Amino acid sequence: MENNQEIKENQDSKNIKNANIKKKESKNNAKKPKEKKPINKATLVLSIVAGIITLVLIASIFVQFRTVDESKELDIEGLRDDELRTQIASYKSRYEETMEQYNANQNTINEYETAINENKETTELLDQEIEQAKTLLGLTNVRGSGVVVTLTDTDEALYTYIADDLILLINELKYAGAEAISINDNRIVNLSDIVTLNDGLIILYGNVRLTSPYVVKAIGDPTYLMSTLSIKNSGYIDQMKANGMAIEVKQDNNIEIGAYTGEIDNRYLKEAE
Amino acid sequence: MKNKNAYIAIGIVCVVLAAAITLQIRTMQGENSAVSQAFANSELKDSLLEWKEKSDNAEADLEKSVERLDELRQTSTTNGNSSEEKQEELKKYNQLLGITDVTGEGITMTVTDSTQTNTAVDMNNLIVHDSDLRSLVNELSNAGAEAISINDERIVSTTAITCAGNVILINGNKVGSPFTIKAIGNQESLYGAITRAGGYTYGLRARSIQVETKKSDNVQISKYTGALSFKYAQNDD
Numbered sequence: 001m002e003n004n005q006e007i008k009e010n011q012d013s014k015n016i017k018n019a020n021i022k023k024k025e026s027k028n029n030a031k032k033p034k035e036k037k038p039i040n041k042a043t044l045v046l047s048i049v050a051g052i053i054t055l056v057l058i059a060s061i062f063v064q065f066r067t068v069d070e071s072k073e074l075d076i077e078g079l080r081d082d083e084l085r086t087q088i089a090s091y092k093s094r095y096e097e098t099m100e101q102y103n104a105n106q107n108t109i110n111e112y113e114t115a116i117n118e119n120k121e122t123t124e125l126l127d128q129e130i131e132q133a134k135t136l137l138g139l140t141n142v143r144g145s146g147v148v149v150t151l152t153d154t155d156e157a158l159y160t161y162i163a164d165d166l167i168l169l170i171n172e173l174k175y176a177g178a179e180a181i182s183i184n185d186n187r188i189v190n191l192s193d194i195v196t197l198n199d200g201l202i203i204l205y206g207n208v209r210l211t212s213p214y215v216v217k218a219i220g221d222p223t224y225l226m227s228t229l230s231i232k233n234s235g236y237i238d239q240m241k242a243n244g245m246a247i248e249v250k251q252d253n254n255i256e257i258g259a260y261t262g263e264i265d266n267r268y269l270k271e272a273e
Numbered sequence: 274m275k276n277k278n279a280y281i282a283i284g285i286v287c288v289v290l291a292a293a294i295t296l297q298i299r300t301m302q303g304e305n306s307a308v309s310q311a312f313a314n315s316e317l318k319d320s321l322l323e324w325k326e327k328s329d330n331a332e333a334d335l336e337k338s339v340e341r342l343d344e345l346r347q348t349s350t351t352n353g354n355s356s357e358e359k360q361e362e363l364k365k366y367n368q369l370l371g372i373t374d375v376t377g378e379g380i381t382m383t384v385t386d387s388t389q390t391n392t393a394v395d396m397n398n399l400i401v402h403d404s405d406l407r408s409l410v411n412e413l414s415n416a417g418a419e420a421i422s423i424n425d426e427r428i429v430s431t432t433a434i435t436c437a438g439n440v441i442l443i444n445g446n447k448v449g450s451p452f453t454i455k456a457i458g459n460q461e462s463l464y465g466a467i468t469r470a471g472g473y474t475y476g477l478r479a480r481s482i483q484v485e486t487k488k489s490d491n492v493q494i495s496k497y498t499g500a501l502s503f504k505y506a507q508n509d510d
Binding site: 042043046047049050053057081084085086087088090091092093094095097098099100101102104105106108109112113116122123126127129130131133134135136137138140141142143144145146163164167168171172174175177178179180189190191192193194195219220221256257264265266267268269270271272 | 276279280282283286287290293317318320321324325327328331332334335338339341342345346348356359360362363364365366367368369370371373374375376377378379404407408410411412413414415418419420421428429430431432433434435445446447457458459493495498499500501502503504505506507508509510
């Protein structure tokens with residue numbers, strides 16, 4: 001940007017000089033006509049041609065700089081086609097997600113506005129919003145279609161299941177769009193943690209002790225959940241089987257997952273201004 | 274004579290011009306030059322700029338709708354204490370869901386790929402993996418973090434941290450080293466969990482990955498910009 005400005009300034013000063021030269025010429029022209037007319041005409045044509053060429057040049061240089069600058073601004077100057085496509089896809093999905101949330105908000109706004117216009121009680125709407133937030137947080141019992149994954153420790157396995165295996169499974173399920181997850185009927189909520197104690201002999205979830213078999217339930221699109229887990233070689237099922245671990249996955253159209261029973265608190269959170 | 278001088282001057286200008294244009298074209302033809310690429314895939318770039326603008330506008334719209342909603346909630350429930358309590362409750366839930374910007378005490382970590390160039394070391398050990406980020410989120414959660422973000426991607430209940438090729442995706446968005454991990458919660462517990470001997474960052478440092486941890490009284494974590502909604506899970510009473 002600074003460069004550009006300097007160039008601009010340079011060009012501005014050039015322009016001024018040009019203008020000065022032209023002024024001088026025209027003054028000369030005004031004086032000279034009495035003496036020699038034909039030569040003056042030729043000089044005039046020449047200077048006009050030179051002026052036009054200079055203008056075109058300056059304009060093209062400007063265009064050039066502008067183009068490069070615009071690309072730099074977004075840091076996309078040196079990107080290859082596939083990288084550009086990935087970024088386009090990511091902006092697209094961001095746009096779609098944002099619009100989905102925006103539309104949901106608009107609906108709620110409309111409901112509030114109608115309620116206010118008709119002088120109705122709006123605490124009901126607030127209750128609705130609270131209920132929805134609680135559902136999303138995992139504070140209500142939910143039911144729906146999904147998959148049930150059962151992990152069992154066996155003597156044939158290379159090792160017994162550890163916390164990392166459960167964390168990876170939860171991550172895979174979320175990636176596949178799981179809306180609610182539980183392990184041995186303990187609801188998994190945001191920022192819940194699973195740790196291994198004593199080198200894998202005990203797995204703790206919050207204050208709850210988890211033991212094999214680990215029954216992991218997930219509600220979401222059953223087909224998508226299933227296919228994500230069963231991707232050949234790199235999928236979760238094949239990864240576990242490669243270590244001789246016992247794993248069983250089945251689809252279920254009626255999974256029940258209970259509410260989170262622990263405390264979730266915002267003791268340290270303050271609303272940003 | 275004057276005429277001759279002018280012609281010479283014009284001639285020189287023309288030569289310089291021609292040379293400049295030739296140079297310009299030659300540069301543009303150079304296959305790896307940034308300028309040539311800028312022109313070659315300008316269509317994709319246009320499309321990228323267009324989608325970026327669309328997405329930015331949508332986010333601005335969303336911002337406005339959130340403000341409007343807050344306004345409506347306030348004007349519609351000015352009567353009575355119970356509704357005030359409910360508004361507080363809703364605010365709390367939205368903070369915990371990750372759909373509002375929050376501040377508070379906590380820690381900020383920077384985790385950077387190793388700069389070591391020793392070829393004898395397994396390259397895999399020198400870079401930060403998606404599993405490392407998952408483990409760090411787990412550690413911070415265990416220490417009572419109430420909000421976490423990695424490179425400004427808020428960790429929410431649907432967040433997956435995965436890798437595609439050599440790229441790490443969080444909430445479907447690309448993130449890369451250096452990773453800035455922010456967590457709000459009890460400062461001492463968070464700091465202790467991260468810096469403790471034998472803790473996860475110990476293992477990272479052993480792989481010569483750079484980890485910096487700072488306490489802060491004013492950690493700012495921005496909200497999740499995607500949508501949170503259930504399509505398959507129904508409330509069951």
